[in-house]
Amino acid sequence: MTLSFRKFVTSVAVAASMATMALPVSAQTYPFDSVVLTTHSSPGGGTDVFLREMTRYLGKYLGANFVVENVRGGSGAKAMADIATAPADGARFYGTTPTFINTSLLSQPEYTFRDMSGVANVFLDPQVVFVRGASPFQNLGEIVEASKASETAVKFGVTTPGSLDRQVMEQFKAITGAQGPVVTHDGGGELLISVLNGTVDLGIGEIQELAAQIEAGEVRVITTYTKERLGNMPDVPTATEQGIDLVVNKFRGIAGPKNLPDEIYAAWETAIQAVLQDAEFKEWYEAQSLVPAYMGHVEYDAFLADFATEQEAFLKQYGIIQ
Amino acid sequence: MEGIGYAWTALTTTPAAFAAVAGVIWGILGGALPGISPSIAMALLLPFTYSMEPITAIVLLAAVYVGAEYGGSIPAILIRTPGTNAAAATAIDGYEMKKQGLAGEALGISLVSGVIGGLIGWFFLVVLTKPLANVALLFTPPAYFALGVLGLSVIASLSSGSLIKGLMAGIVGLMIATIGTDPLSGVNRFTFGSPDLLAGIPFILVMVGVFAVSELLEQAGKRGWARATEEEAQTRIKLPNWAMMKRLRKPQAIGSGIGLFEGCMPGAGGSIAAFMSYNEARRWSKNPEEFGKGSPEAIAAPESANNTVAGTALVPMLSFGIPGSNSTAILLGGLLIHGLRPGPLLFEQNPDFIYGLFGGLLVANISLFFVGILILSPAIWLVNRPKPYLMAAIYALIFSGIYSIHHSLFDLYIVLLAGGVGYLMRLMGFPFLPLVLGLVLGYLIESNYRRSLLLTNGDHSVFLNDPVSLGLLITALVFVVGSAARDYQTARKKRQGSETAA
Structure with a gap:
């Protein structure tokens, strides 16, 4: 017990020092010793875990220590305001997901993604279509066919109303002419239950959230909305292969205040490219089914602007915003 | 083993x-x-x-x-x-x-x-x-809806004596629960463009307001409150x-x-x-x-x-x-x-x-x-401890605690507003619990009611076809009728009592 107590105290001490940051500093020159990465995600949430994991390796490539800060509230509005009003010097950044564009459009906060600049994109989260293990559906074509029987023959499940996956589901229906209600939920967990107990026939989700259920055979992935098949699911076809031209870019990257110095953008671009090659980090992100999708500052800004235009059109079409 | x-x-x-x-x-x-x-x-x-x-x-x-x-x-x-x-x-x-x-x-x-x-x-x-x-897995949207209704049926017995006031408070609670992002369509409701209201009004804020702040207001409104001490207050925990x-x-x-x-x-x-x-x-x-x-x-x-x-x-x-x-x-x-x-x-x-x-x-x-x-x-x-110190400390504790949740002054205003409303409710004899209950259950009831109807294209029979939902709704009905009957009997006894007295 004394030994384990000491172990416990040490682990607390180590954790405390990690929280205040004590990663190895390399010879690289970055103008700041420590960099704050802000996320709207709560501790343990998807984005939070991603940022914490990445900064474990990113430190040595950028030459700075990282602190991940969780600024919750207003679905990200607060975190965005923090970054948009921070000095443009390279000390503070924001972990992006489609949420920050969604919140900007939905709630029109004082500071939006337009007051920030994209620094670099890191990953795309593959979005997949899943059904319960015992479901008769094997591909999207069967679903379209079955939906023609009646208005509620096939029920589509998505997460929150303003989410990217609802947009994708509506697009899918528009492209294929499938009919049926698109049922929104409070989050991915509720959607999973709905699929498992048959309330809805299919859902859209991310592999990390579904991995345990997939492994147990409780749910089955029938399609991925990616450009290419996923490495760890070689048998699952993409939507494009099934003749449905739909690729979803659920991005994860870094944004900062507007007009950062060029050398800051450059330092990040180099570091992100390097960290994606890091063997240990690679092992982690491949296990999470994250698809590396590096984009530099200029390209990322354009990508975000396009993404926002598309998202805005969807929100207007479904009357979510005026 | x-x-x-x-x-x-x-x-x-x-x-x-x-x-x-x-x-x-x-x-x-x-x-x-x-x-x-x-x-x-x-x-x-x-x-x-x-x-x-x-x-x-x-x-x-x-x-x-x-x-x-x-x-x-x-x-x-x-x-x-x-x-x-x-x-x-x-x-x-x-x-x-x-x-x-x-x-x-x-x-x-x-x-x-x-x-x-x-x-x-x-x-x-x-x-x-x-x-x-x-x-x-047993709980589908209709069942969650019925569960919420069963929860609301509690109002009938929580506000005995002033059922009308209890219902009014409950409905106000349900109304507050509609503030924020619409659970199914994502449209903003009653947010007046304020991002603070998007996630709705967290019910812990309302609760702290109507319970704690109104209690402090009430106590401070009493004559000579600062000198009042509680007689023979227990100073130790008693199992x-x-x-x-x-x-x-x-x-x-x-x-x-x-x-x-x-x-x-x-x-x-x-x-x-x-x-x-x-x-x-x-x-x-x-x-x-x-x-x-x-x-x-x-x-x-x-x-x-x-x-x-x-x-x-x-x-x-x-x-x-x-x-x-x-x-x-x-x-x-x-x-x-x-x-x-x-x-x-x-x-x-x-x-x-x-x-x-x-x-x-x-x-x-x-x-x-x-x-x-x-x-x-x-x-x-x-x-x-002496009341003035204690009450000042409680205020500080509540407000710093509330502020620490989201670092938001807006939350503090909600607590203060809820405190004021709670004080008025107290003066007019409205029970708090139905208000809180409406607020707690409003989201559950609304989102699952609408989700159920979305699934069936507007067919209400889904609530009776789902066995769990049916069971819960019948229970709720039994509860409401039961407490109504009890109230009726008590009232009749009282009337008989006063008649014999007269």
Whole structure:
């Protein structure tokens, strides 16, 4: 017990020092010793875990220590305001997901993604279509066919109303002419239950959230909305292969205040490219089914602007915003 | 049997047992501070768990949850401020007992009931995880809707004497629940362009306002309040004696039974369990008239319910990876950080972890009792300080606690507004509980009602075709008719009584 107590105290001490940051500093020159990465995600949430994991390796490539800060509230509005009003010097950044564009459009906060600049994109989260293990559906074509029987023959499940996956589901229906209600939920967990107990026939989700259920055979992935098949699911076809031209870019990257110095953008671009090659980090992100999708500052800004235009059109079409 | 071996190994070779006790202490403190909800108490510790062994980390977090669910009852009893959402029902009779100088007794009842509830929840978590996991699957949107309606039927008996006022308060609660993002379409409702209102009005803010702030306003409005001292106030915790324990057996069983099922359903949670068990305890009590006036049973039922939930809420989290509440979401985050994936296979692939966690939870629930005894006497001493100091300190505690949740002044305005409204309600004799209940259940009822109709293209018969929904709706109907009949009879007796007198 004394030994384990000491172990416990040490682990607390180590954790405390990690929280205040004590990663190895390399010879690289970055103008700041420590960099704050802000996320709207709560501790343990998807984005939070991603940022914490990445900064474990990113430190040595950028030459700075990282602190991940969780600024919750207003679905990200607060975190965005923090970054948009921070000095443009390279000390503070924001972990992006489609949420920050969604919140900007939905709630029109004082500071939006337009007051920030994209620094670099890191990953795309593959979005997949899943059904319960015992479901008769094997591909999207069967679903379209079955939906023609009646208005509620096939029920589509998505997460929150303003989410990217609802947009994708509506697009899918528009492209294929499938009919049926698109049922929104409070989050991915509720959607999973709905699929498992048959309330809805299919859902859209991310592999990390579904991995345990997939492994147990409780749910089955029938399609991925990616450009290419996923490495760890070689048998699952993409939507494009099934003749449905739909690729979803659920991005994860870094944004900062507007007009950062060029050398800051450059330092990040180099570091992100390097960290994606890091063997240990690679092992982690491949296990999470994250698809590396590096984009530099200029390209990322354009990508975000396009993404926002598309998202805005969807929100207007479904009357979510005026 | 081999599970016991795993649990024993985990407790003796890792600091899990120590983490369980430490977690409970932290949880009680966090739960007792208004504004620090169980999930925030857990989130504050989360970064420290990154480098611990998985079992130690998760036991620590789960123990915080256990401690915090109990800790919320301390300020509920002592200063009428529920420290956690689930302690709101405890505030009613707990504070009444405190006003009668029975603070020590009330705290003793809530502690013992919390520990008993926790142990019952633990027991069912350990032996029945797999069958209980199916409870989550039984509940489809129509069933959740019916569950919400059943919860609302409580209003009928919570506001006896002023049913109209109770209904009015309940409807206002339901109306407040519509503020924010529309659950199905995503349209903003009544937000007036303010991002602060997008997520709706958190009900802990309303609760702290109508319970605590209005109480402070009321006390400060009394003549000579600064000199008033409570006579013969108990200064120590008093554990219930044997006769009392016998009397509490029924409400504790009711609380744990309800907590058992509510915990297994994602989205139902401790507060709904606490309110429902308050009501059921009253319905089955031999002394229902004492409820609302300081009944020990009214503390035992909700407190055993919310601590049972702290155990059974792990059922959907561990078996589906689905967090039913913010607290279990953080626990899930903790698991994911350590590379453990909750789901059907977790039990087969990591039995050492699962049984280690169960062992740690048992230690946590037992240590809750001893830590509680140590912490409560100083807490009673604190609230017996002179009124002016105490009230200033309570205000500071409430407002700093609320501010710390989102670092938002807006939240403080809501609390103040709710306090003002609560004070007016008090002056005009409106009961608070229906308001809180409407607010708590509004979202559940609305979103699942609309979701059900979306699924069936507007066919209402879905609520009668779903067996779970049908059962719950019939129960609700029986309850409402039952309390109406009871009210009618009491009124008739009264009339007859006055006629014979005349």
